[in-house]
Amino acid sequence: MAALVLFGGGGDLAMRMLLPSLYFLEHDGLLPDGLKVIGAARSDETREEYVAKVRQSVEAKAKADEAWSTASWDRMAARLDYLAVDATSAESLKPLKDKVGDGACTSFLAVSPSLYARIVTAMRAAGLAEADDRVVLEKPVGRDLETFREIDDAVADAFSEPQVFRIDHYLGKETVQNLIALRFGNTIFEPLWNNLSIDHVQITVGETVGVGDRWPYYDEYGALRDMLQNHMLQLLCLVAMEPPSDLDPDSVRNEKVKVLRSLRPVTHEEAGRVTVRGQYVAGTVEGKSVAGYDEERGEDSDTETFIAVRADIDNWRWAGVPFFMRTGKRLPEKRTEIVIQFKPVPHSIFHGGDPGAVQANRLVIALQPEEDISLSVMNKRPGLDQRMRLQPIQMSLSWGQNDKSASPPRRRIAYERLLLDALHGDSTLFVRRDEAEQAWKWVDEVSEAWRGAAFKPHDYAAGTWGPPEADYLLSRTGRAWNSGDA
Numbered sequence: 001m002a003a004l005v006l007f008g009g010g011g012d013l014a015m016r017m018l019l020p021s022l023y024f025l026e027h028d029g030l031l032p033d034g035l036k037v038i039g040a041a042r043s044d045e046t047r048e049e050y051v052a053k054v055r056q057s058v059e060a061k062a063k064a065d066e067a068w069s070t071a072s073w074d075r076m077a078a079r080l081d082y083l084a085v086d087a088t089s090a091e092s093l094k095p096l097k098d099k100v101g102d103g104a105c106t107s108f109l110a111v112s113p114s115l116y117a118r119i120v121t122a123m124r125a126a127g128l129a130e131a132d133d134r135v136v137l138e139k140p141v142g143r144d145l146e147t148f149r150e151i152d153d154a155v156a157d158a159f160s161e162p163q164v165f166r167i168d169h170y171l172g173k174e175t176v177q178n179l180i181a182l183r184f185g186n187t188i189f190e191p192l193w194n195n196l197s198i199d200h201v202q203i204t205v206g207e208t209v210g211v212g213d214r215w216p217y218y219d220e221y222g223a224l225r226d227m228l229q230n231h232m233l234q235l236l237c238l239v240a241m242e243p244p245s246d247l248d249p250d251s252v253r254n255e256k257v258k259v260l261r262s263l264r265p266v267t268h269e270e271a272g273r274v275t276v277r278g279q280y281v282a283g284t285v286e287g288k289s290v291a292g293y294d295e296e297r298g299e300d301s302d303t304e305t306f307i308a309v310r311a312d313i314d315n316w317r318w319a320g321v322p323f324f325m326r327t328g329k330r331l332p333e334k335r336t337e338i339v340i341q342f343k344p345v346p347h348s349i350f351h352g353g354d355p356g357a358v359q360a361n362r363l364v365i366a367l368q369p370e371e372d373i374s375l376s377v378m379n380k381r382p383g384l385d386q387r388m389r390l391q392p393i394q395m396s397l398s399w400g401q402n403d404k405s406a407s408p409p410r411r412r413i414a415y416e417r418l419l420l421d422a423l424h425g426d427s428t429l430f431v432r433r434d435e436a437e438q439a440w441k442w443v444d445e446v447s448e449a450w451r452g453a454a455f456k457p458h459d460y461a462a463g464t465w466g467p468p469e470a471d472y473l474l475s476r477t478g479r480a481w482n483s484g485d486a
């Protein structure tokens with residue numbers, strides 16, 4: 001790969017995530033030899049101004065991670081270039097093509113998705129969509145199945161599917177990949193990974209941040225389209241998919257598509273029972289008073305900033321196993337986790353005295369704030385009690401737990417893995433067109449089921465775990481969300 005072009009190279013995503021990721025890859029000697037990195041946006045800046053801006057952002061992040069080295073930065077700076085372009089105009093992109101030269105080019109569209117169709121059309125006319133070139137698209141592509149198809153048709157006119165890399169940055173997170181290792185690199189879990197042993201699955205993505213200045217985008221999308229359509233359904237797929245025959249992109253993605261196709265549609269009649277919408281009002285988060293969503297936006301809105309859903313997967317493995325998902329802004333904690341709740345023992349021999357003496361096993365795959373995989377198992381409480389007493393203990397299955405002397409590897413930005421894979425042409429951790437279509441189809445059904453006043457979002461105070469209805473979603477089935485205390 002000769003060049004990586006960052007359209008929107010001066011924007012928030014590029015400055016906070018992409019360029020620091022490229023620096024870390026450079027620091028670890030992982031960038032391809034000779035790769036040029038070209039920022040491209042409309043702002044009229046010189047190369048020197050752009051490089052200085054990038055340095056500021058990268059240095060702060062690298063120093064915080066104790067990975068700053070001027071030698072690494074000098075190598076990275078030598079690759080950097082900038083060109084002022086209007087990426088929607090083929091004429092404007094011609095000088096960019098000259099800068100890229102004849103080698104293969106990967107273009108990352110870190111711009112508003114509303115520009116994607118026009119940009120890829122212009123790229124094609126400017127010679128930036130040749131057979132060896134690739135394009136990386138940020139989510140959300142479209143707002144529903146129809147708009148996804150409109151944009152993706154334009155992409156498909158310029159690039160063939162193997163050249164298209166649709167990013168879902170959750171797939172670049174280390175623990176998400178570790179889930180694949182856990183499931184398919186061990187024999188002990190797979191025989192239990194079905195409706196005979198698993199009671200239910202929970203996926204929580206809790207954020208303390210509010211929507212703030214992002215409301216022009218967010219108000220049109222809401223939590224359903226911003227988080228559930230992509231990150232959360234991807235996590236669900238990785239938990240629920242059948243073992244692929246290998247790790248080839250199509251083998252993995254074929255299995256994920258099968259899961260998405262097996263999701264039971266949410267009907268208008270069922271929506272009140274299996275979905276909960278919420279919107280934060282003023283409250284307190286991490287000790288600070290914060291405004292409600294409507295106040296941030298400046299007028300009333302029916303956009304949900306919280307969603308909880310019960311999804312059912314209609315296939316042999318998962319029949320009768322609900323997947324509960326919830327995500328929201330202004331929740332009490334930044335906590336992202338997958339909980340696999342196993343069934344209780346069929347008959348307890350440990351009775352009397354201890355209420356709930358035998359607790360069912362629980363596998364918690366934590367992605368944030370810490371990465372960890374832990375399994376709760378029952379253990380004898382030490383002592384000479386006449387009746388044997390049990391207690392749950394947490395077995396950590398994470399890296400480094402057995403070697404306390406080893407310092408853990410730096411926690412990588414999810415984009416490091418994904419940028420590297422895109423540069424190498426490996427699309428295993430990227431979303432294929434039919435996968436995105438299936439996810440939109442299910443999400444469109446949910447959105448359609450919400451028609452009518454009954455489905456306006458419930459208020460929840462900022463700093464709480466959403467409206468009480470989200471707890472009823474589980475409690476009415478005799479279950480409860482993981483409190484995260486264990």
Ligand SMILES: NC(=O)C1=CN([C@@H]2O[C@H](COP(=O)(O)OP(=O)(O)OC[C@H]3O[C@@H](n4cnc5c(N)ncnc54)[C@H](OP(=O)(O)O)[C@@H]3O)[C@@H](O)[C@H]2O)C=CC1
Pocket residue numbers: 007008009010011012013014040041042043044085086087088109110111112113115138139140
């Ligand atoms: N920020 C984040 O954390 C996340 C962002 N995303 C997605 O990433 C994408 C970018 O988001 P974000 O960085 O926040 O957005 P910003 O608004 O911060 O940046 C957009 C960039 O696009 C450039 N731009 C706009 N129009 C053109 C044009 N016609 N030609 C060339 N460049 C143009 C702007 O620069 P200029 O005005 O100089 O042209 C700017 O650099 C979006 O798709 C977003 O949904 C996804 C997940 C997280």
Ligand SMILES: O=C1O[C@H](COP(=O)(O)O)[C@@H](O)[C@H](O)[C@H]1O
Pocket residue numbers: 207226227336368
């Ligand atoms: O894509 C998005 O993700 C972030 C959450 O990402 P995380 O890696 O910090 O969990 C979310 O805040 C944002 O609204 C959404 O667009």
